[in-house]
Amino acid sequence: MMNAPDDIAISVKDLTVGYEDNVILQNVNFQVRRGEVFVILGVSGSGKSTLLKAMIGLYPPMSGEVWIDGGNLWAAQGKERLSLLRKFGVMYQSGALFGSITVLENVRLPLDEFSNLPDPLKEVAALARLKLVGLGDAADKMPAELSGGMQKRAAIARAMALDPRILFLDEPSAGLDPITSAGIDLLITSLHHFGFTFVIVSHELPSIYSIADRVVMLGSGAKGIIAQGKPAELRDGAADPWVRRFFNRQPDPSHSLETS
Amino acid sequence: MTAAAQNELETDVEVRPDGRARVVFRGRLNEQTVVGCWGLLEKELPRTKVETLQVDVSGLGFCDAAGLTLLLYLNMGRMTPQATVSVFGLKADLEKIFRELTLEDHEAFHPQSAIKSDSFVEKMGRKVRQMNKDFQEEMDFLGAVVASLPLSIFHPKRSRWTETRRIVELAGANAVPIVSLMSLLLGFIIAFESARRLAEFGAQLYVANTIMVVMVRDMGPLMTAILLAGRTGSSFAAVLGTMKINEELDALETFGLDPIPFLVVPRILAGVFVTPLLTFYSILMGVIGGVIVMLELGFALPLILHQLASSVHLNDLGAGIAKSAVFGVIVSAVGCWYGLRTQQGPSAVGLSTTRAVVTSLLLIIVADAFFSAISYLLK
Numbered sequence: 001m002m003n004a005p006d007d008i009a010i011s012v013k014d015l016t017v018g019y020e021d022n023v024i025l026q027n028v029n030f031q032v033r034r035g036e037v038f039v040i041l042g043v044s045g046s047g048k049s050t051l052l053k054a055m056i057g058l059y060p061p062m063s064g065e066v067w068i069d070g071g072n073l074w075a076a077q078g079k080e081r082l083s084l085l086r087k088f089g090v091m092y093q094s095g096a097l098f099g100s101i102t103v104l105e106n107v108r109l110p111l112d113e114f115s116n117l118p119d120p121l122k123e124v125a126a127l128a129r130l131k132l133v134g135l136g137d138a139a140d141k142m143p144a145e146l147s148g149g150m151q152k153r154a155a156i157a158r159a160m161a162l163d164p165r166i167l168f169l170d171e172p173s174a175g176l177d178p179i180t181s182a183g184i185d186l187l188i189t190s191l192h193h194f195g196f197t198f199v200i201v202s203h204e205l206p207s208i209y210s211i212a213d214r215v216v217m218l219g220s221g222a223k224g225i226i227a228q229g230k231p232a233e234l235r236d237g238a239a240d241p242w243v244r245r246f247f248n249r250q251p252d253p254s255h256s257l258e259t260s
Numbered sequence: 261m262t263a264a265a266q267n268e269l270e271t272d273v274e275v276r277p278d279g280r281a282r283v284v285f286r287g288r289l290n291e292q293t294v295v296g297c298w299g300l301l302e303k304e305l306p307r308t309k310v311e312t313l314q315v316d317v318s319g320l321g322f323c324d325a326a327g328l329t330l331l332l333y334l335n336m337g338r339m340t341p342q343a344t345v346s347v348f349g350l351k352a353d354l355e356k357i358f359r360e361l362t363l364e365d366h367e368a369f370h371p372q373s374a375i376k377s378d379s380f381v382e383k384m385g386r387k388v389r390q391m392n393k394d395f396q397e398e399m400d401f402l403g404a405v406v407a408s409l410p411l412s413i414f415h416p417k418r419s420r421w422t423e424t425r426r427i428v429e430l431a432g433a434n435a436v437p438i439v440s441l442m443s444l445l446l447g448f449i450i451a452f453e454s455a456r457r458l459a460e461f462g463a464q465l466y467v468a469n470t471i472m473v474v475m476v477r478d479m480g481p482l483m484t485a486i487l488l489a490g491r492t493g494s495s496f497a498a499v500l501g502t503m504k505i506n507e508e509l510d511a512l513e514t515f516g517l518d519p520i521p522f523l524v525v526p527r528i529l530a531g532v533f534v535t536p537l538l539t540f541y542s543i544l545m546g547v548i549g550g551v552i553v554m555l556e557l558g559f560a561l562p563l564i565l566h567q568l569a570s571s572v573h574l575n576d577l578g579a580g581i582a583k584s585a586v587f588g589v590i591v592s593a594v595g596c597w598y599g600l601r602t603q604q605g606p607s608a609v610g611l612s613t614t615r616a617v618v619t620s621l622l623l624i625i626v627a628d629a630f631f632s633a634i635s636y637l638l639k
Binding site for chain 2: 117
């Protein structure tokens with residue numbers, strides 16, 4: 001069963017994903033180390049979200065494997081699969097908080113379903129997670145009463161409910177103002193210090209420079225990884241000029257409106 | 261002193277008569293061991309009034325989030341109210357997280373303010389004010405619809421006929437199979453039930469009259485309207501409600517397009533057009549159902565047809581069809597109204613849909629009763 005060395009949290013092997021005849025990513029390989037902030041980036045339509053869904057068990061790959069903490073996610077069945085799913089938490093792009101219950105109840109929900117802790121402790125556990133993300137005083141609010149940034153924080157708290165060591169975050173900074181976005185980055189950095197491994201889908205460059213240990217970049221036409229490494233290294237020394245342009249926010253000359 | 265050893269955790273609980281208590285954890289504090297020692301703590305700690313509680317965790321080799329939660333719980337004094345609690349002996353890394361999470365301000369999580377019970381008069385007043393506001397809004401909506409209708413009718417080029425045609429297809433043509441089945445079975449039911457009773461008087465031939473009168477004057481329009489309320493009114497509320505939540509209505513307004521003529525009027529026109537047609541079709545299918553039963557009872561087809569033709573006048577059919585047009589307006593307008601009033605949140609669309617169906621059904625029955633009374637008085 002054990003397939004990955006101890007310092008590897010996630011291993012993606014020859015992963016091919018797509019919809020029917022349309023292959024989006026082909027033979028993708030990479031590994032995420034424990035305690036690392038790993039960012040998957042790429043332009044819109046490059047397959048970032050599809051890759052994420054294949055990694056968290058939502059979208060079955062056409063072929064290939066996803067190993068999480070030494071377990072093959074797509075080969076596991078029943079209780080084995082459930083125990084693999086409990087090794088990670090996911091924050092969805094929109095937060096995906098359940099709107100009909102309070103923020104505290106949102107965080108408590110996974111504990112009520114899966115934890116054997118006594119009820120009074122479940123409440124404290126949920127409160128502690130909210131406090132950790134800076135939402136201690138928003139526990140009794142409904143999700144609709146929170147701002148976009150607060151909803152994302154609450155979603156991170158919910159993702160941490162069952163104490164996973166790996167957190168997947170889908171576009172944590174998307175749609176947020178720079179100050180709120182920087183606040184989310186700071187939260188990720190603090191949680192990183194507590195030993196969490198992060199896999200983050202993003203294309204917010206300031207955020208990537210601030211938090212990422214390593215990135216993989218997906219190409220829109222390449223159906224796979226076109227670059228990987230540390231963000232600053234890719235910005236300054238990537239072999240592919242397109243990758244350098246991406247990291248330096250330079251427009252594609254072929255798309256210029258100027259005709260002269 | 262009480263001692264408990266379970267799995268990998270050893271817990272010592274000591275409660276002195278002078279109000280001083282001490283809990284010592286040794287080993288591994290994880291979810292399993294927390295659950296194991298919880299019963300002991302709950303049993304021992306509240307036994308005497310504890311004034312100071314010391315929690316010694318220097319012997320812990322491992323403590324996960326569940327363990328930390330137990331320590332936070334004890335530190336908050338949840339198990340020993342009014343006691344001064346100190347947790348000591350945490351390893352440096354855990355100490356940092358523990359201090360970060362210390363929920364001393366836990367009362368702030370549950371603000372007790374703002375929960376004030378209103379008196380009966382205040383509640384009544386608030387309700388009446390809300391009803392008044394709702395009524396004003398309903399009248400505004402009705403006024404806007406009525407004001408928009410002439411524009412659509414007299415300036416056909418400015419109307420969204422493509423949208424109206426699409427809704428007619430969805431609400432009308434697509435409803436034909438279910439209306440067929442419902443009306444045919446309704447015809448069967450009325451015929452069978454009336455045949456049994458009328459047989460006692462040797463008047464089974466009048467089953468034809470019963471079916472014709474019931475279907476034309478009441479059951480045809482009523483059942484079709486009920487079906488449309490469930491099928492089409494709810495769909496209008498859900499579509500407009502989702503559009504509102506997705507800010508599509510705001511987008512329309514910023515284009516300078518009023519949602520009433522743009523979205524509501526085509527639906528009302530489609531409702532007015534489709535409901536009489538479906539009602540006529542429903543009457544036809546109900547009568548066919550009745551005729552099938554009568555043929556089974558041994559009556560000849562010409563006799564049945566003669567009996568059917570003599571039982572109602574064209575006026576009756578006209579009244580039934582006119583009534584159905586009103587039902588069509590009710591179903592469409594109520595569906596659109598609740599759709600446009602949809603609030604935020606995931607349950608909002610469901611709530612609008614439910615309200616649209618319930619209100620439509622109520623108004624349909626009220627309108628039907630009104631029509632029956634008018635019809636009786638006019639005779």
